Each structure stands twice: as C-alpha cells, then as structure tokens.
Amino acid sequence: MTLPHPTADQISLSNVLAVLGDPTRLAIVRYLASKEGVPLNCSQFLDLGSKTNLSYHLAKLREAGVTRTEVVGTSRLITLRRDDLNARFPGLLDSVIAAAVDDPALPAVGASEIEVRA
Amino acid sequence: MTLPHPTADQISLSNVLAVLGDPTRLAIVRYLASKEGVPLNCSQFLDLGSKTNLSYHLAKLREAGVTRTEVVGTSRLITLRRDDLNARFPGLLDSVIAAAVDDPALPAVGASEIEVRA
DNA sequence: ACAATTGTTCAATAACTTTTGAACTAAGGA
C-alpha cells in the first residue's frame, strides 16, 4: 500500500509556502530536519495536536510534496523530500529550516522529554 | 502620514510564509523584485484584482513585513523589505523570488502590455 | 472651488481551513 504523492514537477511554489505557513506544520518540518536519517512516525508529533489533527497536517505536507510518507506495517515513516524540493526550488527549504531552527514562536516537539535530562 | 509596519524583529517566519503562499501576493512580490529601484504604486497591480482586493493584499504584505509602503501625495510607493527580510531569514526571499520568476502558475502583472511588442 | 485620481474602510458574503469526536481499518502480538 502506498499513499499518493505529487511528482517533483507537480510541486507548486505557492502551495509549499502556504503549507509551511502554519506553525504546526513548520514545527513538524523543523523536527523532521533535526532528526534527518531517523525514521519518524506520526505519534512522535502528538505534542503538537491530536492524532486526528496531525493526520490532517501530515496529509497536507505530503500532498504539497514537502514530505514523503512510507507505509511500513501499521506505522507511516515520514521524511522530508529534500532532494525534490531542492531541485525544484533551490535553497528554499534550507533557508526555511535555518530560520525555523531559531524561532521561539514555533511549538516544540518533545517538550515532554525536557525533564529526562535531570 | 505613515502606515504601520512591523520592526525587523517583529517579522514572523510562519506569517511571512503564509502571506507569500497566495498566488496573488506572490505575483506582486515577483513583480516588485523585477522592478526593483522603480517606484511602484498600487494601480500597477490592477491586472491581479480589483482596487479593493489589492488594497487588502498589499496591506497583508505590509503587515507581515514583506513590503514597505510610503505615502507620497495620493500614491503609495511600495518596495520590498529586502534588507530586513535578509537579516532575519537569510536567503529566504532570494530563493522564493528565484522560484517565483519561472513559475508559470502565477498570474502575470502587465499582461495587457503583451501586444505592445508587435 | 471643482473634478479627477489614488487609494482606504466598512459590512456582507463566499470560500476555505482547522479542529473535534466518534467510528473505522489494518497489522501485529498474546
């Protein structure tokens, strides 16, 4: 089973910007970027909203071509479509991520792990 | 008389992305970038919508910190806030403009001048 | 003073987007 994704040339600039212009989704993208290489499933993001709501936001990211979602058993593994985005809009994703990294206004993923350090 | 603008540090990433994630506004920004140096007033953009509607979109761009609007007599001169945006989100505006330049999906400003060439 | 030009404001509406909860599907263990 595979989910529908746009091909690289179907990715629309204004749609990508619109999709990234939401704090919840920007926080998801920032977290994906910070954990690149690590396979992430939807429940990692539960800090940002309800299961249903995340399903909605993650679908928006996938449909816009920002993320790729692979179905693996009962999980979905989510990754950034770095190469495709970079080919289509050079530098865009990198500058968005760089700006998002030090944006205190964005909700944090993993806020519940802060005390783990102690 | 001066219009309200956010200071550079009040400019919000997700708001800038959301504001740019609209084809009309992206077309305005693309046109502003293509005519940098030339003072542009609102009526240059009438190809993109009604006077009222442009007033709305141009206010969104100004309030998000993407443009600066100077009141000069009965006109408003609109410019991109390149320096402020670049200081805040390095590379972002440039990559958006570069991608917008060759985006056939965006509405064109100055479509009415196409036959002038013949 | 008058008219034209440039653009704003306001209220209404239309069109979308986000959020919710309940019901559901499908895979993986016990």
Added chain:
DNA sequence: TCCTTAGTTCAAAAGTTATTGAACAATTGT
C-alpha cells in the same frame, strides 16, 4: 482469535481569509 497499536475517514462546528460593492478621504490639477 482477541486485543492493542497506529493511523484514517467522516461529518460537523469553529475560525479565518478572500472578494465584492458602495461610500469615503486626501491630494492634485484646472
């Protein structure tokens, strides 16, 4: 098989954004 885990779908409600037209304000040229 039954239960749990992981996530989706659906319909409704809430909230937000875009578009419109009519009325307004301010400046400039005659």
